[in-house]
Amino acid sequence: MSTRTSRRTVIFRKPFSLEGVGRSLPAGAYEAVTDEELIEGLSFPVYRRVATMILVPALSSRSSIEMVTIDPADLSAAIERDASAVEADAGSAKG
Numbered sequence: 001m002s003t004r005t006s007r008r009t010v011i012f013r014k015p016f017s018l019e020g021v022g023r024s025l026p027a028g029a030y031e032a033v034t035d036e037e038l039i040e041g042l043s044f045p046v047y048r049r050v051a052t053m054i055l056v057p058a059l060s061s062r063s064s065i066e067m068v069t070i071d072p073a074d075l076s077a078a079i080e081r082d083a084s085a086v087e088a089d090a091g092s093a094k095g
Helices: 072-092
Strands: 003-012 028-040 049-055 065-070
Touching: 003 049, 003 072, 049 072, 065 072
Parallel strands: none
Antiparallel strands: 003 028, 028 049, 049 065
């Protein structure tokens, strides 16, 4: 079965948390990795997501990173919460 991997950088402006990580993470840029498998037997290529991971600082060492499997819906929710918190801060700074 054919697998493809995509990577994207996600930037958090505030500390955040994700289920599966088990701790609060500092603001910053994080790499999210998605693995997808080709569904064979169709007349056109279709992929299904099989895993989503995020690279986070390891607890054991500041210079190490670990790859943690997460739910993509949790990642989307964390991104939305971060954007809302930044907008709220911007709104309170104006007022």
